[in-house]
């Protein structure tokens with residue numbers, strides 16, 4: 001018997017996670033299956049109990065359940081507890097342990113792409129205040145950045161995330177309009193919302209007119225490979241970070257938790273990039 005891994009979410013059937021994890025299994029010469037458990041909110045509880053009965057070795061959690069899952073796990077890894085969201089669950093001795101690899105996956109993709117960047121001397125802006133933003137914000141705070149601000153359409157949600165800050169890093173919740181005006185001060189700008197993803201792929205969350213030349217502009221949307229936000233960033237002289245890196249590295253970190261091994265994800269990252277550029281299905 002090999003591993004049984006899975007993904008719970010809604011919608012989830014177009015997820016690339018099975019493709020990614022089957023590559024990791026092959027790379028490690030392990031047998032196993034990664035199955036999608038697409039589940040509507042009404043069926044969440046019953047699907048989760050079936051997954052426990054099946055003794056799924058580990059699973060990922062995606063939209064919209066990253067916060068709902070907190071009430072179903074038996075233990076929370078301290079980092080996931082701090083973030084307040086779980087994207088990875090490990091089954092161990094009959095219990096579920098909740099982890100969050102989103103933010104660390106983002107930081108790993110950032111440092112793989114731009115290893116020369118010294119985060120401790122950078123100012124960052126996260127745009128959006130959902131589950132993904134929580135993870136990225138927390139991971140950036142851990143890098144002792146000079147400041148990390150959050151801009152969101154609904155300021156109260158940004159305020160809730162800023163309250164997670166226990167690092168004494170200067171941090172403000174600001175409006176999208178304020179972010180547009182003060183963009184020049186940031187070295188790293190991370191777009192964490194779904195704006196830019198089909199059917200909103202012609203939309204851009206804020207104007208980048210004031211972005212600093214050479215700043216790193218990241219988008220966590222990975223399809224289309226280059227969002228209009230990133231196209232605009234390039235035109236303004238910024239460096240860009242595409243969203244597929246975070247997807248691959250959060251998956252690698254999840255696989256490492258499930259199997260207690262170390263994964264080489266760089267080759268898969270390049271392969272995934274080729275597929276996205278060619279718009280092939282994987």
Ligand code: ATR
Pocket residue numbers: 063066127128129130131132133152153154157192193194195205
């Ligand atoms: P996730 O957990 O995947 O990050 P989410 O919790 O639905 O997703 O959060 C989505 C984020 O995208 C929120 O910050 C949301 O802004 P609000 O808090 O104001 O709702 C933001 N968002 C989504 N669509 C948007 C749009 N068209 N314009 C501006 N912000 C948008």
